[in-house]
Amino acid sequence: MHWWFYFTPLIGAILGWWLVALLISMLFHPQLPRTIAGIKFQGIIPKKLPALAVSAGRLSASLLPVNEIEQNITNPENVKKIMPQAEAHIDHFLRIKLVKSMPMVGMFVGDKTINNLKGLFMTELEELFPEIMKNYMGRLQEDLNIEHMVTTKIAAIDPATLENAFLNGMQHEIRMLKWLGATLGFVIGLVQLLVFLFLPH
Numbered sequence: 001m002h003w004w005f006y007f008t009p010l011i012g013a014i015l016g017w018w019l020v021a022l023l024i025s026m027l028f029h030p031q032l033p034r035t036i037a038g039i040k041f042q043g044i045i046p047k048k049l050p051a052l053a054v055s056a057g058r059l060s061a062s063l064l065p066v067n068e069i070e071q072n073i074t075n076p077e078n079v080k081k082i083m084p085q086a087e088a089h090i091d092h093f094l095r096i097k098l099v100k101s102m103p104m105v106g107m108f109v110g111d112k113t114i115n116n117l118k119g120l121f122m123t124e125l126e127e128l129f130p131e132i133m134k135n136y137m138g139r140l141q142e143d144l145n146i147e148h149m150v151t152t153k154i155a156a157i158d159p160a161t162l163e164n165a166f167l168n169g170m171q172h173e174i175r176m177l178k179w180l181g182a183t184l185g186f187v188i189g190l191v192q193l194l195v196f197l198f199l200p201h
Helices: 003-026 044-063 066-074 076-101 103-108 111-143 146-155 159-169 171-198
Strands: 034-036 039-041
Touching: 003 171, 044 146, 044 159, 076 111, 159 171
Parallel strands: none
Antiparallel strands: 034 039
């Protein structure tokens, strides 16, 4: 047996580490399609990015259904929750802004009249707000195509940006995978060495 065979475990560890590093690199490289010996190669992420973008767009649209958002916004219970803030603004408008802009009004309009006006405004607003939001959400659904927007933005992401984000966010996990590959390679090499050393040939 050649002397270098005793280094089989070390060689296996190096190969295991290198293989994991190669597989991780193949996720992103080559970024553009390359043809070698008639076979086209491209990194998995760049190749699948358009399909991933479509899937993410569909998922986003399902997670952000405009109809459900509209129902939550126009729900009477939710409308009542924002009424105190609206009432405070209306009160401020009637008592301060209106008087400043039209001083003569302040001379003839007392607290009772202001309270009556505020009550009328609040009643009208509580009835009007759901209708306004329904119309707004209807136009928003037509103008804002969430699926198309998300699909377009993800498809336009530079693969290098994705790679940097992946490598920076998964440093610990990648290191553990490399060590796992090295450990498996070392164990396989050690088993081979022991087989050749102790089994009869």
